[in-house]
Amino acid sequence: MKFKIDTVLPKYPFEITHDSKIALLGSCFSDEIAQKLNHAGWNVCSNPFGIIFHPSPLSECILGNVFRVFKAQNSNYYSSWSVAHSLKCQSEEEFRSELIKRHENFQRLMKELDVLFVTFGTGFGYRLKEDGKIAANCHKEHTSFFEKELTEAQQMIQEWEVVLGYLKELNPTLKIVCTISPVRHIKDGVIENNFSKARLFELVGALLENENVYYFPSYELVIDELRDYRFYKKDLVHPNDIAVEYVWEHFAHSFFTSATKEIVNAVSKFKDFEHHRIVSNNQSEISAFKLAVQEKKTKLLKLYPNIQL
Numbered sequence: 001m002k003f004k005i006d007t008v009l010p011k012y013p014f015e016i017t018h019d020s021k022i023a024l025l026g027s028c029f030s031d032e033i034a035q036k037l038n039h040a041g042w043n044v045c046s047n048p049f050g051i052i053f054h055p056s057p058l059s060e061c062i063l064g065n066v067f068r069v070f071k072a073q074n075s076n077y078y079s080s081w082s083v084a085h086s087l088k089c090q091s092e093e094e095f096r097s098e099l100i101k102r103h104e105n106f107q108r109l110m111k112e113l114d115v116l117f118v119t120f121g122t123g124f125g126y127r128l129k130e131d132g133k134i135a136a137n138c139h140k141e142h143t144s145f146f147e148k149e150l151t152e153a154q155q156m157i158q159e160w161e162v163v164l165g166y167l168k169e170l171n172p173t174l175k176i177v178c179t180i181s182p183v184r185h186i187k188d189g190v191i192e193n194n195f196s197k198a199r200l201f202e203l204v205g206a207l208l209e210n211e212n213v214y215y216f217p218s219y220e221l222v223i224d225e226l227r228d229y230r231f232y233k234k235d236l237v238h239p240n241d242i243a244v245e246y247v248w249e250h251f252a253h254s255f256f257t258s259a260t261k262e263i264v265n266a267v268s269k270f271k272d273f274e275h276h277r278i279v280s281n282n283q284s285e286i287s288a289f290k291l292a293v294q295e296k297k298t299k300l301l302k303l304y305p306n307i308q309l
Contacts, residue, residue, distance in 0.1 A: 004227070007220045009254050014175055016255040018042060018263060018306040020114040023106075025062070027053050027121030027181040029218065029239075036248045041267035041307035045109055048102050050084020050136070053121030053181075055203060056151065057082055057136035059159045063166055064103035068131065069096055073141055081128055081135040110170045119218070121181040123199030124188050125151050150195060153202035160203065164210050177214045178204045182222035182247075184237050216254065221247050263304050270300055270309070 016022065022037060023045040024030040034046035049061040060082045068081040069092055078095040079088040089095035110116075125134035126146035138146060167174055180200050184193045197219070207213050222231070222239050229236055231243040239247070252261060274293050278286055297309055 004225055007217050007225055007250075009217065009250060010215060012214060012254060014115075014255075015257050015260070016115060017257060017260050018304065021109070021112055022115050022117070023109060023113055024117040024119070025049075025052070026058060026117075026119035026179075027051060027183065029121070029179070029181040029183055030117060030119040032239075032244045033117065033218075033248065033251065036244070036251075038308075039268065039271055040264040041304070041309070043308035045106070047084075048106050049082075050086045052084055052136045053185075054123070054125045054134055054136065054151070055120050055156045055200070056125060056134040056159055058118070058120075059163045060133075061103070061136070062106075062163050064100075064107070067096065067099045067103075068128075068133070069099075072139060079139050081131075081133070081137075081139075083136055085137040085139050107170065110167060110174070113171060113174055115175045115177060116167070117177045117179065117216070119179045119181050120200045120203065121183065122185045122188070122193075123151050123153075123156070123196040123203075124185065124192070125149055150192070150199065153199045153206075156199070156203045157206045160207055161210075164207065164213065168212075173212070175212050175214065176207075177216050178207060179216045180204065180219040182219045182239055182243075186237055216251065218247050218251075221250055263307065266300060266304070267307055267309070270296055 018041055020042075022042060024034045025047055028051050031046055031051065034044050037044045052058045052061065067083070069078055070081065071078050071092070072088075077088040077090055078092045079085070080095070080099060083099065087095075087098070089098060126138055126148055127133065128135050128146055130145070134149075134151065135146065164176070167176065180197060184190070185196060186193055188196060204215055208215055222243050226239075226243050226246060231240055231246075232238060233240045252264065256264065273296065276289075278289055280286065301307065301309065
């Protein structure tokens with residue numbers, strides 16, 4: 001007897017190896033997968049503009065047309081309505097320069113990139129009254145600055161069609177894999193969260209009509225297959241380590257060759273050995289351990305020169 005419905009993974013017409021250049025953008029769930037990739041020997045670009053949940057400000061960052069810089073009301077720093085709260089500077093000039101540099105670096109990367117993973121988090125946005133655009137983050141500013149909305153799917157579709165055209169012009173062979181975050185934004189309400197995710201599915205469904213755009217079912221793997229709160233952290237919202245590992249295993253099955261999986265296993269074993277905790281204070285034992293790490297690293301890089309350790 002079966003006790004769960006299995007998600008049928010899509011067939012992708014490409015594979016990811018350690019030669020592949022990868023970037024991930026979007027919600028905090030994309031950072032989880034980025035950490036897994038880094039641990040497995042890739043050097044991936046993850047959220048250079050910080051974690052962004054809503055598709056509209058994320059599209060702004062990719063296009064880099066406008067960075068809406070402002071000075072925080074209650075702090076002596078500058079930030080931007082277009083990026084995450086983690087990015088800020090003491091000077092407006094310094095901050096603008098940093099954002100321009102990040103976008104230029106991102107644009108250069110896009111020209112060389114093989115696969116871009118984009119994870120959409122929510123369809124709820126906070127529209128800034130000042131300019132009528134959705135903020136990537138409220139930056140702890142007063143709620144009177146914003147109007148909360150559930151963004152129409154058609155608006156997000158139009159914005160992302162522009163993004164796809166821009167990315168195709170930069171890199172005609174770029175593969176874009178869309179995912180929807182399984183993290184539920186229950187502060188909006190459980191029912192409202194479902195409406196929000198529905199808008200995101202409508203967006204992704206429209207984008208899949210474009211060439212070289214694909215979907216990975218991270219949402220279904222967690223929400224449909226792991227239908228139990230033991231797979232969540234204490235907040236009952238974010239997937240825990242077991243759930244992330246479950247998604248990672250399906251990710252590897254979908255995109256990695258058997259040879260790549262062997263390399264991933266070898267790198268993971270090395271990383272576990274490298275981070276082994278030394279309880280001894282004996283300097284000769286510590287030195288011997290460091291030497292063993294370096295020897296294993298040298299051997300691994302000789303076998304697999306394209307991995308990042």
